[in-house]
Amino acid sequence: MKVAVFASGNGSNFEALVKEKYNKIDICLLICDKKNAYVIERAKKYNIKTLVFTLKSYESKEAYEIDILNKLKEEKIDFILLAGYMKIIGHVLLDNYKDKIINIHPSLLPSFKGSNAIKDAYDYGVKVTGVTIHYVNNELDGGKIINQDVVYVKDLSLEDLENEIHKLEHKLYVKTVKDLLD
Numbered sequence: 105m106k107v108a109v110f111a112s113g114n115g116s117n118f119e120a121l122v123k124e125k126y127n128k129i130d131i132c133l134l135i136c137d138k139k140n141a142y143v144i145e146r147a148k149k150y151n152i153k154t155l156v157f158t159l160k161s162y163e164s165k166e167a168y169e170i171d172i173l174n175k176l177k178e179e180k181i182d183f184i185l186l187a188g189y190m191k192i193i194g195h196v197l198l199d200n201y202k203d204k205i206i207n208i209h210p211s212l213l214p215s216f217k218g219s220n221a222i223k224d225a226y227d228y229g230v231k232v233t234g235v236t237i238h239y240v241n242n243e244l245d246g247g248k249i250i251n252q253d254v255v256y257v258k259d260l261s262l263e264d265l266e267n268e269i270h271k272l273e274h275k276l277y278v279k280t281v282k283d284l285l286d
């Protein structure tokens with residue numbers, strides 16, 4: 105099974121995923137929407153093919169996704185892992201990869217959706233937060249939950265909490281991908 109990762113930024117989850125050994129899956133493609141994203145450097149290190157698509161250079165989100173879709177088909181990609189991809193997946197990709205796109209989110213969904221989840225949970229004063237892996241549908245952070253695990257906030261600073269969440273993300277994403285696909 106050939107797997108693509110979509111990422112926009114730092115790429116620590118991407119790196120955790122690609123440095124693992126699998127039996128039946130091959131994580132062989134990075135799709136990135138930001139030409140200067142650090143994740144591209146990480147892909148180079150692991151010799152993973154990278155394709156950059158910039159939404160601004162398309163006349164619509166649909167046209168942008170059709171271009172991505174064509175490349176995914178060309179590369180015979182079966183499954184997509186979102187790892188810090190900062191765009192909502194549109195109907196072109198959803199229709200063509202039904203139940204074959206999953207995402208990682210740094211909170212216990214359905215609490216704290218959106219792009220500031222760790223800080224939002226911290227500022228709210230929750231005692232327990234965590235990480236969710238879920239299928240992607242047309243609602244933001246809304247698809248069926250596959251896996252979750254918790255982090256206790258205790259007296260952690262926001263920075264420490266972010267570090268704990270990211271450590272857990274890397275472990276949980278790899279484990280979930282292995283259990284689900286490998």
Ligand code: GRF
Binds near residue numbers: 114116187
């Ligand atoms: C992670 O916290 C992930 O849950 C969220 O975006 C962040 C990406 O971090 N969707 P990185 O780029 O993998 O380091």
